């Protein structure tokens with residue numbers, strides 16, 4: 001089948017992006033090609049973009065449910081064959097009712113424990129005891145930075161390993177680092193998260209969904225996810241169901257009074273509308289003033305324009321790690337590297 005990317009006649013446009021479904025998939029394929037993230041998803045996305053029949057099926061869903069990551073993860077959860085679009089297409093048309101059901105029931109909420117490696121150097125500078133609160137926690141895998149082992153690789157070839165207080169963890173997070181290497185683990189005494197739809201790693205269905213959300217070529221990430229899930233399952237976190245705007249203050253109030261409360265968010269704030277983002281930033285300001293909360297934010301560089309504006313000129317970051325609104329480091333979105341500023 002040819003891979004022409006012309007808009008599908010009569011296709012429904014996403015009222016937020018203004019793009020029709022074919023254009024959304026073509027853009028996604030372009031981003032995969034640019035980053036080299038998943039050749040499989042790039043191929044699948046090009047296939048969908050050029051396929052009016054599949055786009056028409058997607059257009060029966062509400063716009064937020066048509067996104068490539070959701071379709072592809074739902075298809076893999078429902079048993080999609082690995083390999084190229086030519087094999088996926090007939091399977092997808094036959095299995096559409098199953099795939100559609102998963103897409104309607106689920107949301108993209110990838111939980112990437114490796115992001116703890118980019119958080120740790122800053123967390124380690126905060127005197128404990130720490131009460132760690134995560135907004136948009138998914139299954140809470142980023143609430144356990146003190147339970148994982150790390151291996152930081154410096155540009156000069158040096159390697160620094162850090163282990164939890166009670167010995168090496170079965171989760172080893174490798175991370176390339178430019179800048180000071182952490183020398184101690186944070187003292188986390190309390191942890192809690194809030195999410196619109198918290199996932200439970202003890203539930204096989206939730207764990208299978210978390211695995212399906214990892215791009216197919218990233219087998220190392222799946223191994224890390226499974227190991228982190230075992231750590232978390234052994235000591236499940238307190239995860240509250242709710243909107244971060246409504247529930248954050250109560251969660252902070254529940255933290256032990258003697259602890260420094262650190263609120264972290266990673267790969268979450270892009271879900272918010274501009275007014276919601278402004279409200280969240282204002283809430284963080286209030287919590288800093290009234291409770292001495294420390295705010296650690298790790299988000300795509302376009303998400304918090306005020307933070308990006310404070311970066312030195314000439315940098316082209318993917319994610320920015322910021323403390324209380326001040327940029328501290330440029331980070332890889334999946335936690336593979338960080339460059340401290």
Ligand SMILES: C[S@@+](CC[C@H](N)C(=O)[O-])C[C@H]1O[C@@H](n2cnc3c(N)ncnc32)[C@H](O)[C@@H]1O
Nearest residue numbers: 109110111112136138195196243244266267271
């Ligand atoms: C991409 S996941 C990131 C999970 C985790 N922070 C990490 O870095 O691995 C984003 C999570 O934010 C949650 N989320 C999005 N908007 C939210 C809101 N308004 N309130 C609470 N959670 C939200 C989603 O349900 C999802 O689980």
